[in-house]
Amino acid sequence: MTDTVKRYFDAFNAGDTAGMLDCLSDDVAHHVNQGGVRRGKAAFEEFCAHMSRCYREELTDMVLFEAEGGTRAAAEFTVNGTYLQSDEGLPEARGQEYRLPAGSFFSLKDGRITRIVTYYNLEDWMAQVS
Template structure:
């Protein structure tokens, strides 16, 4: 089971990096829970899709140096990675976008149910991101 979970998380990031949003969204349960970095908890695939649409308007990102860790029964996973991006359009409450480049470490925690992502919690250092885009 842990190999299937590892493959699921690898597919998740491969779809993200390819901007294949149909494949990306298909990896989520209908009732997926999304804990936004330093934000509110959102529920459901539709809300997650709306979040991704907003993100894609403001950011172009690529995830690299991905390390996936999985528990024995494959019900939980974590990933550590580097996010490299371009800030395209000002996101509400954040500094003005001027095409700034950024690079910072991040991580995510996952709950897996029936071979799909049932929860994802993302973390990165927002203050470091702000420092990079304001610098």
């Protein structure tokens, strides 16, 4: 199942939202850092469009983990980004660059990601772009 997660992250780094969506179940639950839960591919696609407008990110130093049985996976990585357009409620964007450690947790079923939970330190990000 880490093949699915690897394809998901490869698509992320390529800016390929369709490729990311191809890795997801139709009813995927996307738990956003310090936010709510988005349900379904359409909500995930809207989130990706918003993120692409405001941020350009590449994930490096990727380490993938898989639980026995292949139904759960996790990833640790570094987010290397540029803040492109001001995001509501956050500091003004002026092309600031940032670098953050982050992690994601996944549930998988039938070769598709059914749940994504991502964590990073928002206060660290805000300090870097302020």
